[in-house]
Amino acid sequence: MVPPSRRQDTAGRARADTRARILHAAQAVFMERGFASSSLRTITARARVNLAAVNYHFGSKEALIREVFERHLAPLNRARIAYLDRLEAEANGRALAPERIIEAMVAPALQVSRDPVKGGAVFLCLLGRAFSEPAQYMRAFLPAQYRDVVVRFKRALMRALPQIPEQDLVWRMHFMFGAMSYAMAGNDALQLIATCPVDGADDAEAVIRRLVPFLTAGLQGSAAPAPLTAVPASPRRPRGSGGVVARKAA
Amino acid sequence: MVPPSRRQDTAGRARADTRARILHAAQAVFMERGFASSSLRTITARARVNLAAVNYHFGSKEALIREVFERHLAPLNRARIAYLDRLEAEANGRALAPERIIEAMVAPALQVSRDPVKGGAVFLCLLGRAFSEPAQYMRAFLPAQYRDVVVRFKRALMRALPQIPEQDLVWRMHFMFGAMSYAMAGNDALQLIATCPVDGADDAEAVIRRLVPFLTAGLQGSAAPAPLTAVPASPRRPRGSGGVVARKAA
DNA sequence: GCATCATTCAAACGACCGTTTGAATCAGGT
DNA sequence: ACCTGATTCAAACGGTCGTTTGAATGATGC
Numbered sequence: 213m214v215p216p217s218r219r220q221d222t223a224g225r226a227r228a229d230t231r232a233r234i235l236h237a238a239q240a241v242f243m244e245r246g247f248a249s250s251s252l253r254t255i256t257a258r259a260r261v262n263l264a265a266v267n268y269h270f271g272s273k274e275a276l277i278r279e280v281f282e283r284h285l286a287p288l289n290r291a292r293i294a295y296l297d298r299l300e301a302e303a304n305g306r307a308l309a310p311e312r313i314i315e316a317m318v319a320p321a322l323q324v325s326r327d328p329v330k331g332g333a334v335f336l337c338l339l340g341r342a343f344s345e346p347a348q349y350m351r352a353f354l355p356a357q358y359r360d361v362v363v364r365f366k367r368a369l370m371r372a373l374p375q376i377p378e379q380d381l382v383w384r385m386h387f388m389f390g391a392m393s394y395a396m397a398g399n400d401a402l403q404l405i406a407t408c409p410v411d412g413a414d415d416a417e418a419v420i421r422r423l424v425p426f427l428t429a430g431l432q433g434s435a436a437p438a439p440l441t442a443v444p445a446s447p448r449r450p451r452g453s454g455g456v457v458a459r460k461a462a
Numbered sequence: 463m464v465p466p467s468r469r470q471d472t473a474g475r476a477r478a479d480t481r482a483r484i485l486h487a488a489q490a491v492f493m494e495r496g497f498a499s500s501s502l503r504t505i506t507a508r509a510r511v512n513l514a515a516v517n518y519h520f521g522s523k524e525a526l527i528r529e530v531f532e533r534h535l536a537p538l539n540r541a542r543i544a545y546l547d548r549l550e551a552e553a554n555g556r557a558l559a560p561e562r563i564i565e566a567m568v569a570p571a572l573q574v575s576r577d578p579v580k581g582g583a584v585f586l587c588l589l590g591r592a593f594s595e596p597a598q599y600m601r602a603f604l605p606a607q608y609r610d611v612v613v614r615f616k617r618a619l620m621r622a623l624p625q626i627p628e629q630d631l632v633w634r635m636h637f638m639f640g641a642m643s644y645a646m647a648g649n650d651a652l653q654l655i656a657t658c659p660v661d662g663a664d665d666a667e668a669v670i671r672r673l674v675p676f677l678t679a680g681l682q683g684s685a686a687p688a689p690l691t692a693v694p695a696s697p698r699r700p701r702g703s704g705g706v707v708a709r710k711a712a
Numbered sequence: 713g714c715a716t717c718a719t720t721c722a723a724a725c726g727a728c729c730g731t732t733t734g735a736a737t738c739a740g741g742t
Numbered sequence: 743a744c745c746t747g748a749t750t751c752a753a754a755c756g757g758t759c760g761t762t763t764g765a766a767t768g769a770t771g772c
Binding site: 243244245246248249340341343344345346347380383384386387388389390391392393394395397419422423425426427428429430431432433 | 493494495496498499590591593594595596597630633634636637638639640641642643644645647669672673675676677678679680681682683
């Protein structure tokens with residue numbers, strides 16, 4: 213049964229936005245069920261288009277997933293680099309403050325979260341989840357999308373924090389990405405921690421305003437790697453676990 | 463065809479470790495393919511047990527997934543609380559240093575990563591990935607597993623950092639969990655950032671040694687939420703995006 | 713009006729999924 | 743030797759999956 217409301221539009225209009233309808237529905241369903249558990253039948257039903265339209269317009273489910281990300285991620289990462297460009301132009305060769313660099317990373321993300329046309333908060337959640345996706349088509353796709361951003365921001369941070377060895381800086385950038393991804397993806401995972409109600413949990417701007425000082429402090433930190441004093445024989449081991457189990461390295 | 467090598471064992475031995483073989487294989491397959499894309503046929507084939515054994519021993523695929531986590535996560539979180547207990551006993555009522563509290567959080571995880579019997583590094587990776595799992599049986603399971611840990615560590619951190627408002631502290635704990643999960647789950651996502659080779663990427667101890675000062679610095683931070691100065695009209699917007707697209711709030 | 717091309721549609725394809733079944737096999741108690 | 747309860751096994755169940763097919767439908771240029 214063809215939905216009558218769309219039949220009233222000119223057929224050209226209905227045709228033209230089939231791709232957009234699929235992308236919009238796919239983003240929502242992926243958010244609810246994950247990629248593997250989202251069937252094309254569920255997506256096309258929500259988009260009110262024919263099942264075969266996905267393969268016609270995108271070629272495959274994998275290509276659809278990639279497109280859902282690329283259409284918003286590429287502009288986001290371009291905006292980040294543009295932001296950094298502007299900061300460096302204003303600095304006239306002087307080194308940037310670390311928090312300004314982090315700001316160039318998160319402020320464009322904030323704009324995405326506020327603008328549904330740019331993806332909205334749903335897209336940021338999906339993006340945070342994408343980093344722990346084991347599928348290999350994702351593990352090849354994401355690094356390619358982020359390569360330029362990583363190169364530019366790493367260079368800027370090395371200039372801003374010359375006293376931090378490169379190895380330490382790379383690790384801290386890694387942790388920084390983790391906190392960012394988690395903060396954006398897991399707004400409901402926050403309720404895990406909150407034994408009290410948390411204000412602004414659904415306000416991306418509030419999240420980011422609290423995220424920047426956290427990242428800035430962590431990134432600068434004390435140069436010393438760590439004391440990690442009392443590792444010896446964890447107090448009161450929860451299990452004896454006597455038997456030796458054969459294991460291959462996994 | 464029954465594998466002859468296991469027929470040479472006493473049948474009792476072969477029977478007794480069917481559960482363990484399934485759990486071990488499931489952990490490995492989940493790591494490689496994710497939960498939804500891991501079929502019971504793949505898991506039982508790798509474990510060299512019959513397909514029906516999963517439903518016989520665990521009841522369902524969902525129950526198997528829960529068991530894979532619970533058997534190692536429950537002892538891990540008990541060890542964290544025990545570690546915190548010992549620190550507080552040693553402190554004799556004095557407030558703990560924040561880095562010691564964080565140490566109580568990550569040191570037991572380090573021990574897990576070093577001991578295959580406790581789950582090994584593979585389990586930590588899987589655990590980090592579990593937080594972004596959208597399936598609702600996971601979103602109910604994980605908070606229950608972490609509730610005691612969250613309550614105890616939140617209380618300890620509030621005592622250690624009384625100048626930080628509770629709302630700020632909850633958010634920073636959230637970011638802390640994010641950086642931890644990401645650091646443990648995404649040891650290969652690190653290669654995303656590394657434009658140069660990174661030492662100790664597969665050494666969980668090295669990871670944690672760098673993680674603690676990052677988290678400590680971020681957690682203490684400056685109390686001020688954020689400046690976030692230059693958000694207005696992101697410089698050089700990457701796309702005009704003229705058309706208005708109808709969107710429901712998602 | 714007619715040919716052309718892009719798009720939509722219902723239907724089906726083969727493959728794989730989690731789960732169930734009922735018989736076969738085993739250890740242990742008597 | 744025989745029964746009993748636990749475990750393993752091959753086979754099948756009903757469903758859902760991504761993808762393909764070939765005909766119908768629409769707009770466009772002549």
